[in-house]
Amino acid sequence: MKKRTIRFICLLLALLMIGSLAMPYLARANSTLDKLQQELNGIRDNLNNIKDETERQEANKASLQRQNKIILSQIGELEKGIQTAQETLAQKQLELDQKRRDIQATDDLFQQRLRAMYVMHNSGALSTLLGVNSFEELLTASTTLSRISVSDTELLKKLAAERAQMEADERYIQDRIAELETQLSQQESKKNELAANIQAANSSLTELxxxxxxxxQAYAAKLAEYNAARAQAEAEMGQSSGGEFVGGSFGWPVPGFYNISSPYGWRTLYGKPDFHTGIDIAKSGQIFGATVVSSLPGTVQTVRYGSTGYGYYVIVDHGGGYKTLYGHLSAIYVTPGQAVAQGTPVGAVGSTGNSTGPHLHFEIRAAGQKVDPMQYLKG
Structure with a gap:
């Protein structure tokens, strides 16, 4: 019992020494990765701002196009109204010209009759009256002469009244055309203004x-730089940590939750082939926040609070080229260089990074290669 205790203490001291030697390097690596992560976050914030502004400009453009459609419809109605009014005015002017000619012709006939009546009054009228054979004929002849004058006068009055009404109609139609042309000019101005605003929106969208x-492009370049730095840090950390394999069997990383939602190997993700480098342990509605434990004793090599890829994740080095990764955590309970025993809590299940729901992404790496964890997990 004492020998076993001594061996455990020696192993723990060795792990602590390895951790203390690795901590300066881990601090530098994490500082570089933190800086790159901040730069990535800044670029992502810029992209989000551009996206918001693009959506605003697209909404503004759509609104302007709806207004322009209404204006074009109104312009079409005004042009149709002007055309109809102009056709009515042309017809009214023809009718008015004809009415003027009728009045002139009637007036000419009236003047001729007046002159005839004057002559008849001096000579013809006397002979007409002398030629009657009775008093009744005399009255009829006299009345007929007076009626000719009255009839022509009434006709002229009627024609003049019709001409006045037609002239009033003509003025009304002209005023209506002027009003429609004013409205048309205003709508044309609005159309031109909307066209300028739509052009400005298009220019803004092109710039965006x-x-x-x-x-x-900047995000892709920075992400490649980040991934390269992370891979280099992990590779160099693996070389610097060295040490013998701690031995033992790998333990289950999420006690109490054993459903594997996505195994190791090829799968289809978002409609495309994807090679899954670990196993996903998930249980809908229950696993979020569950405790994640170290699968074997070892030293915490990497602690990352990322927003892409694995999100929040921890890598534990177990010596002999063996490492485990715990990804998409909602919380991390350990620090770089910390020695952990098998079953030590390292974090809590979450859905950070590229994750479609709460689960633990668990990897086992042997000699730098990502292998199927199910070949190593006991039970």
Missing amino acids: DAKQEAEE
Whole structure:
């Protein structure tokens, strides 16, 4: 019993020494990765701002296009109204010209009759009256002469009244055309203003597209730099940690939760082939926040609070080239260089990084290669 205790203490001291030697390097590596992560976050914030502004400009453009459609419809109705009014005015002017000619012709006939009546009054009227054979004929002849004058006068009055009404109609139609042309001019101005605003929105969207493309390229370059730095840190850390394999069997990383939602190997992700480098342990609605424990004794090599990839994750070095990774955590309970025993809590199940729901992504790495964890897990 005492020998076993001594061996455990020696192993623990060795792990602590390895951790203390690795901590300066871990601090530098984490500092570099933190800086790159902050830069990635800054670029992502820029992309989100560009996305928000693009959505605002697209909504503004859609609103302007709806207004422009209404304006074009109104312009079409005004142009149709002006055309109809102009056709009515042209017809009214033809009718008015004809009415003027009728009045002139009637007036000419009236003047001729007046002159005839004057002559008849001096000569013809006397002979007409002398030629009657009775008093009744005399009255009829006299009345007929007076009625000719009255009839023509009434006709002229009627024609003049019709002409006045037609002239009033003509003025009304002209005023209506002027009013419609004023409205048309106003709508044309609005149409031109909307066209300028739509052009400005298109220019803004073009600029935003260019900015988004530039930011996406910058994000891709920075992400590649981040991944390279992380891979280098992990590789160098693996070389620096060295040590013999701690031995023993790998333990289950989430006690009480044994459902594997995605095994190691090829799968289809978002409609595309994807090689899954570990196993996903999940249970809908229950696993979030569950305790994640170290699968074997070892030293915490990496602690990352990322927003992409594995999200929050921990890597534990077990010596002999064996490491385990615990990804998509919602909380981390350990620090780089910390010695952990098998079953020591390292974090809590979450859904950070590229995750579709709460689960633990668990990897086992042997000699730098990601292997199927199910070949090593006991039970």
